[in-house]
Amino acid sequence: MPQGDKSVYTSEQKRQTRHIEKGYDKKSVSRGEAEAQAWATVNKTSGGGKKFGSGSRKKA
Template identity: 60%
Template structure:
């Protein structure tokens, strides 16, 4: 998977990124920076893209 590919994210994660991005835009960040920070925030919250498997560690 190439860097920046968002196909492994769930629809819920993508929706959350949009809401996070809107918050950053309201703070006056550029669209590019808001998008970058929104994905970084989502990765921190969810641990990255779609995960599967019984007994996966949760924080």
């Protein structure tokens, strides 16, 4: 999977990103920066894209 591929994200994560991006657009942030910040926010809150299998989480 190439870097920047968004196909592994759930529909909920994509919806959250669009919502966050609209908020940045209202603050007059450039389109590219708004998109980057929105994906960074979703990644921070959810830990990234879909997780598969029972061994997908690291154990502490």
